[in-house]
Each structure stands twice: as C-alpha cells, then as structure tokens.
Amino acid sequence: MEIGLNTKGGGGDHVGGCEEEKMGFEETELRLGLPGGGGDGGEVQDTSGIDPDEGKLTGLAATDPAKPPAKAQVVGWPPVRSFRKNMLAITATQKSSSDESGGEKAAFVKVSMDGAPYLRKVDLRMYTSYQQLCVALAKMFSSFTIGSCGSQGMMDFMNESKLMDLLNGSDYVPTYEDKDGDWMLVGDVPWEVFVESCKRLGIMKGTEAIGLAPKVVEKCKKRS
Amino acid sequence: MFWGSRKTINMNYFPDEVLEHVFDFIRSHKDRNSVSLVCKSWYKIEKYSRQKVFLGNCYSIGPERLIARFPGLKSLTLKGKPHFADFNLVPDDWGGFLYPWIKAMAKSRIGLEELKLKRMVVSDKSLELLSKSFPNFKSLVLVSCEGFTTDGLAAIASNCRFLKELDLQENEVEDHRGHWLSCFPESCTSLASLNFACLKGEINLASLERLVARSPNLKSLRLNRAVPFDTLQRLLIRAPQLVDLGTGSYVHDPSSEAYNKFKAAIQSCKSIRSLSGFLEVAPCCMSAIYPICENLTFLNLSYAAGLQSNELTKLIQHCKRLQRLWILDCIGDKGLGVVASTCNELQELRVFPSDPFDAGNAAVTEEGLVLVSEGCPKLNSLLYFCQQMTNAALITVAKNCTNFIRFRLCILNPIKPDPVTNQPLDEGFGAIVRSCKGLKRLSLSGLLTDQVFYYIGMYAKKLEMLSVAFAGESDKGMLYVLNGCKKLRKLEIRDCPFGDAALLEGMGKYETMRSLWMSTCEVTLGACKMLAKKMPNLNVEIINETEQTDSNLDDSQKVDKMYLYRTLVGHREDAPEFVWLL
Numbered sequence: 001m002e003i004g005l006n007t008k009g010g011g012g013d014h015v016g017g018c019e020e021e022k023m024g025f026e027e028t029e030l031r032l033g034l035p036g037g038g039g040d041g042g043e044v045q046d047t048s049g050i051d052p053d054e055g056k057l058t059g060l061a062a063t064d065p066a067k068p069p070a071k072a073q074v075v076g077w078p079p080v081r082s083f084r085k086n087m088l089a090i091t092a093t094q095k096s097s098s099d100e101s102g103g104e105k106a107a108f109v110k111v112s113m114d115g116a117p118y119l120r121k122v123d124l125r126m127y128t129s130y131q132q133l134c135v136a137l138a139k140m141f142s143s144f145t146i147g148s149c150g151s152q153g154m155m156d157f158m159n160e161s162k163l164m165d166l167l168n169g170s171d172y173v174p175t176y177e178d179k180d181g182d183w184m185l186v187g188d189v190p191w192e193v194f195v196e197s198c199k200r201l202g203i204m205k206g207t208e209a210i211g212l213a214p215k216v217v218e219k220c221k222k223r224s
Numbered sequence: 225m226f227w228g229s230r231k232t233i234n235m236n237y238f239p240d241e242v243l244e245h246v247f248d249f250i251r252s253h254k255d256r257n258s259v260s261l262v263c264k265s266w267y268k269i270e271k272y273s274r275q276k277v278f279l280g281n282c283y284s285i286g287p288e289r290l291i292a293r294f295p296g297l298k299s300l301t302l303k304g305k306p307h308f309a310d311f312n313l314v315p316d317d318w319g320g321f322l323y324p325w326i327k328a329m330a331k332s333r334i335g336l337e338e339l340k341l342k343r344m345v346v347s348d349k350s351l352e353l354l355s356k357s358f359p360n361f362k363s364l365v366l367v368s369c370e371g372f373t374t375d376g377l378a379a380i381a382s383n384c385r386f387l388k389e390l391d392l393q394e395n396e397v398e399d400h401r402g403h404w405l406s407c408f409p410e411s412c413t414s415l416a417s418l419n420f421a422c423l424k425g426e427i428n429l430a431s432l433e434r435l436v437a438r439s440p441n442l443k444s445l446r447l448n449r450a451v452p453f454d455t456l457q458r459l460l461i462r463a464p465q466l467v468d469l470g471t472g473s474y475v476h477d478p479s480s481e482a483y484n485k486f487k488a489a490i491q492s493c494k495s496i497r498s499l500s501g502f503l504e505v506a507p508c509c510m511s512a513i514y515p516i517c518e519n520l521t522f523l524n525l526s527y528a529a530g531l532q533s534n535e536l537t538k539l540i541q542h543c544k545r546l547q548r549l550w551i552l553d554c555i556g557d558k559g560l561g562v563v564a565s566t567c568n569e570l571q572e573l574r575v576f577p578s579d580p581f582d583a584g585n586a587a588v589t590e591e592g593l594v595l596v597s598e599g600c601p602k603l604n605s606l607l608y609f610c611q612q613m614t615n616a617a618l619i620t621v622a623k624n625c626t627n628f629i630r631f632r633l634c635i636l637n638p639i640k641p642d643p644v645t646n647q648p649l650d651e652g653f654g655a656i657v658r659s660c661k662g663l664k665r666l667s668l669s670g671l672l673t674d675q676v677f678y679y680i681g682m683y684a685k686k687l688e689m690l691s692v693a694f695a696g697e698s699d700k701g702m703l704y705v706l707n708g709c710k711k712l713r714k715l716e717i718r719d720c721p722f723g724d725a726a727l728l729e730g731m732g733k734y735e736t737m738r739s740l741w742m743s744t745c746e747v748t749l750g751a752c753k754m755l756a757k758k759m760p761n762l763n764v765e766i767i768n769e770t771e772q773t774d775s776n777l778d779d780s781q782k783v784d785k786m787y788l789y790r791t792l793v794g795h796r797e798d799a800p801e802f803v804w805l806l
Contacts, residue, residue, distance in 0.1 A: 074638070075311075075312060075313065076308065076311035076312050076313045076718070077311070077638055077693070078577060078580055078609060078634055078636050078638075079308075079310070079311045079634060079667075079691075079693075080311070080576065080577060080580040080609075081310045081311070081368065081394060082310070082311075082312060082396075083368065083394040083395070083396060083422065084394070084526075084527075084576065084580070085580050087503070087527055088527070088529055088578065088579075088580060091503065091504070091527070091529040091530065092529060092579075
C-alpha cells in the first residue's frame with residue numbers, strides 16, 4: 001500500500017523550500033478588529049493575550065462554552081522568524097520529554113482507514129520521523145489494501161509532484177485531526193510539533209482528501 | 225595680478241591609476257556612488273575599480289545590467305524577499321532566485337569572490353554552478369535563505385579551493401545527511417570561518433575534526449546540534465586560536481573525565497570573544513564557561529531554551545565586557561537587572577520570546593528595559609519582546625539612552641495600551657524619537673493612534689526603516705511619516721487603517737525609497753493600478769492568495785498584500801501566478 005505524504009522540501013528542483021512553518025496559522029488566518037473600528041471584523045476568540053475590554057475588538061465570535069478558548073493566532077505575530085520558532089519548538093519537546101521521569105508519555109492516537117472494518121491505535125512517540133510512521137501505518141493496514149494501490153513499502157513522500165497524483169488517484173493519503181479539530185494533511189509541520197498536535201489519524205482515499213482544507217490542496221497544486 | 229589667474233588643480237591631469245588609488249580609500253557605497261556622478265572620467269574609473277556592490281533589493285536591477293555597470297565586480301550582497309517574508313506573510317515561490325545572477329556572472333566571467341545573500345531562494349543548482357564558475361571564490365554568507373540541501377554545500381566544499389568563509393545563518397536547509405563536510409579536500413587549509421549551526425542533520429565528526437586540525441586560520445566556528453560535547457572538547461584543543469565559538473550540544477556529565485578535559489581545553493582558548501549555540505544544554509555544565517566570560521564581547525543565548533533565569537544570571541555576572549547580548553525572555557526583569565549592573569559596556573540587547581506561539585506569556589515587562597537603560601548608557605540597538613510597556617518607562621528609557629540607532633519593540637499583544645494609564649503608547653514612542661536623534665530603524669507595537677506618527681514625522685529625521693503593525697487611525701498617520709521622514713528607505717505596514725488617499729499622496733516619495741509593503745490595510749486595487757500607471761519606475765505587485773483572477777476583482781476591492789519597489793528594469797519575469805504585476 002502506498003501512502004503519499006506531503007512533506008516540505010520535495011525533490012531536487014523544488015525551490016519553494018521548506019521554510020515557512022504554517023502551524024495551521026494560514027488556515028485560521030485570524031484578523032484582529034482594529035481599535036476605533038474599521039478593518040475586518042475580528043474572528044478572534046477570547047484569549048489570555050488579548051483582552052476584548054482593552055483592545056475594543058469588534059465582532060468577537062461567540063465561543064462554544066464547552067470548548068476551552070483557543071489562543072488568538074494572528075498570522076505573522078509575534079514577528080519571530082520561522083526558523084527560530086522551529087528551533088525552539090524542537091528544544092521544547094526535547095525538554096519536556098527529558099523532564100518526565102521514566103521516559104516519555106505515550107501518545108496513542110486512533111487511526112482510521114477508509115474502507116477498513118475497524119480502527120487501530122498507534123503510539124506516536126514510538127517514532128521519530130514521518131517516514132517511520134508511514135512504514136508502520138503501511139504494515140498495519142496492509143491486510144486491508146483494496147484495488148489499485150502502489151508498490152508496497154515504498155513511500156514516495158518526498159516527491160511532491162506525486163502528491164497531486166495521489167490526491168487525484170485512488171491511492172491513500174494520511175491526514176490527521178489537530179487540537180483545533182481541523183483535518184490536516186500530514187507532513188507540513190516539524191515531526192515534534194505534529195506529535196504534540198495530532199489527536200487522531202485518518203488514512204483517506206486521495207479523492208476524498210481533496211475535500212479537506214482546500215487551501216492546503218491549492219498550495220500543493222501550486223507547488224507541483 | 226598673480227591671484228587674478230585662478231589656479232585650480234585639475235584632477236584630470238592625474239593618470240587614471242592615481243585616481244583609482246585614491247578611490248580605493250573610498251569604501252562606503254554612498255560615497256562611491258557620489259564619486260561616479262562627478263564627471264565622465266571619474267564615472268569610468270570608478271566603474272572599473274568598483275569591487276563591492278550592495279543591492280538591497282535584487283529586483284531593482286537585473287544581473288546583466290549590473291555586470292555591464294561594474295565589470296570588476298568581486299563581492300556582491302543581494303537581498304531578495306521583503307522583510308515580512310520572515311514572518312510567513314509572503315507565500316512560497318514569491319521570488320528572489322539566485323540562479324539567474326550566478327548564470328549571468330558565470331557567463332560574463334566575473335571574478336566573483338564573495339557572495340552575501342539574505343532572504344533569497346538558493347537552489348543546489350545555483351550553488352553547484354557557483355562552485356564551478358569562480359575559481360577565486362572565497363566567501364559565502366547565507367542569511368534566512370532556503371531552497372538548498374546539503375548536496376549544494378557539498379559542491380561548495382568540493383570545488384571552492386580557496387574557500388575562507390562558509391557562514392550559514394538561520395537558513396532552512398534540507399538535510400540529506402550526505403557527507404558534505406567530508407567533501408572539503410585535504411588540500412583545503414584556508415578556512416577562517418565555518419558556521420553550520422542551522423543544519424539539522426548528522427555531521428561526520430571525524431571529518432570535522434580533521435578539517436579543523438588542518439585550518440590554522442580558523443577564527444570562527446559554529447557547530448550544530450549534532451556535534452556532541454566530546455567532539456567540542458577535541459575541537460577546542462585543535463583550535464585554541466578561535467575568536468568566535470558556537471557550541472553544538474552542550475550536554476554532559478559534570479563528573480566525567482571528558483568534562484574535565486573540556487574545562488582545561490576552553491581555558492586555553494584565550495582569544496574567544498564571541499560565544500553562541502547551547503542548542504541543547506545541561507545547566508550544570510555552564511560553570512566550565514566562566515573562565516572565558518570576562519573577555520566576551522558577544523554572547524548569544526537566544527536558542528538556549530534549557531537555561532533558567534538564575535543560571536543565565538550566574539553566567540552573565542562574569543561577562544563584564546559584554547557589548548552585545550542576545551537572550552531569551554525567561555531571564556526575567558530581575559535577570560535584566562543583573563545585566564544592567566554587570567554589563568556597563570552593553571551596546572546591543574535582543575530579548576526573544578521563549579514561547580513564540582503563546583501570546584500571553586513573556587516573562588519581561590517594562591521594568592527590565594528601564595533597568596537596562598539605567599545601567600547601560602551606551603545602548604544603541606534594541607530588540608525587545610515583552611508582555612507590556614508603559615509610556616513612563618519609554619520616557620525614562622529615552623532620557624537614559626539617547627544613542628539609539630535601532631529601536632524595535634514588540635509587545636506580544638499587538639494592541640495593548642499602557643496597562644497603568646490605559647492610554648496608547650504614543651507619548652512613549654514620541655519621547656524615543658525626540659531624544660534619539662540618530663535613530664535609523666524603528667518598530668512599533670502596542671496601542672497607537674495617529675499621534676505617534678505625528679511625532680515620528682516631526683522628529684525622526686534620520687529614520688531609514690519603519691515597521692508598523694495594528695496602529696494608527698487614519699490616512700493622516702501614514703502621511704505624517706511620508707512627509708516628515710526625509711531619509712526613509714523602507715516602510716512596512718500591516719493591519720493599519722491606511723488607505724488610498726495616503727498611498728497616492730505619497731507617490732512622489734516612493735522613488736526615493738527602496739520599498740513599501742502594505743498588507744491588510746485599506747488600500748484598493750484601483751489605487752494600486754493608478755499608482756503603477758503614474759510611476760513607471762516603480763513595480764507595484766499585488767500578492768493574491770485567493771482563487772480570484774484579475775477579471776473577478778473590481779477596482780474598489782481591497783488588496784490584501786501590496787509590495788512596491790523602485791526599479792530600473794521594469795516588471796520581473798519570474799513572478800508566480802499569485803503575484804500580479806500592475
């Protein structure tokens with residue numbers, strides 16, 4: 001079974017590079033309402049950082065009382081280089097894992113695959129890279145392969161031009177649900193950040209994965 | 225009568241070589257530009273003798289024209305993407321490609337020796353071509369670039385026989401875990417500066433040790449995370465002449481033999497003036513560094529997330545001669561107090577957020593900054609991420625430190641007022657610009673009205689770069705700046721209520737500036753089109769990330785991101801689909 005994976009930095013000729021750390025920011029693309037009116041109505045949810053009384057934000061979205069308020073994520077703020085953010089994220093995960101006595105907490109998440117009769121669970125902390133995870137998932141679901149799938153065991157996830165083929169074809173694409181409840185394509189964020197934010201995994205058929213996060217797909221289309 | 229005939233020394237009687245020799249002493253770009261305007265013969269001499277060129281915007285001129293203008297080019301600095309690209313505001317593939325420059329210079333047999341790039345897209349292909357086309361190539365500095373892998377570095381290592389400097393700062397490099405370091409041939413002994421701290425992958429440690437051992441001129445060495453403590457210790461023994469050291473992993477057992485060896489090794493490195501790294505750090509090992517602290521002039525602990533405030537302050541207390549300090553905000557206000565009382569020679573301070581994803585938790589406030597201003601009167605450059613700021617604090621800082629050249633304040637909540645008075649921070653920043661007459665670069669944050677721009681236009685006469693976010697109330701704000709800041713070169717604005725009137729009224733100014741960025745403001749497509757039409761020497765680019773095409777948008781629609789810059793070569797040919805060239 002072949003699982004296509006969208007990781008940044010693709011093949012040799014790819015120039016877009018693996019720089020920006022999207023972190024789901026562009027999907028949320030939140031704007032603050034400006035003091036004194038004007039500007040887009042903010043879609044900012046109440047946060048520890050931005051007090052609506054202080055900032056006179058306009059148009060706060062009603063937060064679901066059952067859900068804890070998300071931190072306001074303004075694209076590009078604070079103005080810290082992506083590189084620095086990534087480095088600190090890596091150090092933070094290392095720090096927290098070494099702080100815990102007796103090893104790291106397991107991070108079991110459910111894994112569903114389209115067409116499979118039952119779900120599985122994987123411990124994300126057993127792996128240190130997307131590649132390892134893909135190998136494990138392929139093994140786990142190999143008994144459920146249906147119809148036309150690519151060669152077994154060979155994950156072409158570094159090759160971004162294949163991604164569109166995978167999304168358009170009947171091959172499988174790994175996706176995940178993050179802390180905000182959004183379904184994302186696996187591979188955009190650094191591994192450590194992914195482990196922290198992944199709540200469950202879903203292996204979707206390429207054609208169905210097209211329906212998710214259209215901006216993400218557009219981005220992939222532009223890159224291929 | 226004798227004085228009737230005016231005797232003037234006509235410099236054109238001097239042979240060209242003499243003039244050339246005189247021009248050699250003129251190093252600054254601005255001065256050389258002035259020299260070339262004097263007369264035709266000076267233009268010609270300056271043209272052929274010019275070796276260093278700085279292009280703040282790689283699209284302001286094309287490679288062919290540059291080469292024609294300065295055929296003797298040896299050292300080139302190029303900047304590509306707009307500054308806000310560092311913060312994810314510019315999509316991938318926007319531009320800033322190095323390859324066309326290398327191709328053109330190779331074709332014209334330019335004797336390139338130095339290349340410094342910032343925010344450019346550098347492909348492996350361009351690095352390979354570079355390494356094969358310029359036999360005297362000596363120095364490659366890449367800052368905040370992307371698009372290349374360790375294969376490209378392998379090409380540089382293999383082919384640049386006289387390489388002195390390979391300096392990689394905060395680049396996104398795809399690590400193919402190849403042995404690029406092993407590609408430096410045994411005959412390469414010229415390295416003076418090697419910085420690969422930003423690489424994420426494994427390094428061939430044996431090759432690294434051999435390379436350092438055969439590089440007697442090595443003065444600057446910055447390692448990545450993959451270089452362990454043991455290797456660091458062995459490298460120091462081989463390179464006691466180092467002036468600038470960046471540690472890799474700094475984690476070890478303080479009771480071990482290796483740690484003792486390290487302590488001995490570092491003490492013999494009496495020339496170290498600059499220290500950075502500590503990407504992984506065991507706090508208990510920091511005391512080994514104390515012996516070299518008193519000579520340090522630059523200390524960069526901004527990636528050392530493993531150090532707490534008390535460990536940081538213990539270290540800093542030994543650093544009496546520090547001139548530049550980069551640190552994380554976990555040092556806290558009290559820790560900054562220690563900096564203030566210890567580092568009286570401090571000129572530059574950068575305090576970064578240790579948790580850049582969480583807008584609520586910076587550990588420093590206005591108090592830390594005030595303490596530093598009291599203890600460090602020579603402070604001239606500041607980058608400060610903080611929880612909050614007050615007008616009173618800024619006014620105090622302005623009184624204590626009048627030498628600021630760069631003042632960049634980032635309050636993590638971008639529209640936060642003075643928490644004590646609930647007022648905007650106009651007066652505080654006003655005090656800064658009034659007091660610091662040499663201010664060249666300013667970044668604002670916090671709750672701000674048009675008043676702050678009034679002050680900036682009125683007082684910031686030397687200002688060259690201004691960054692504005694979530695500030696202002698009306699077009700007047702932007703106009704104060706455009707009309708008042710005569711030396712302004714770069715203006716970048718996001719999420720401010722500035723619109724067409726301000727954009728268009730400032731038209732005449734933009735040709736005197738390098739660039740203008742406006743995103744999420746009130747500017748419409750129609751105004752941008754008009755501007756582009758009236759100013760042929762400006763490229764007005766719209767970045768459009770929605771699915772709409774030209775025909776769908778009407779002129780009254782607001783533009784999300786606009787970037788304009790002056791240029792001699794018209795529209796660029798490498799713009800992607802989502803960039804509209806008006």
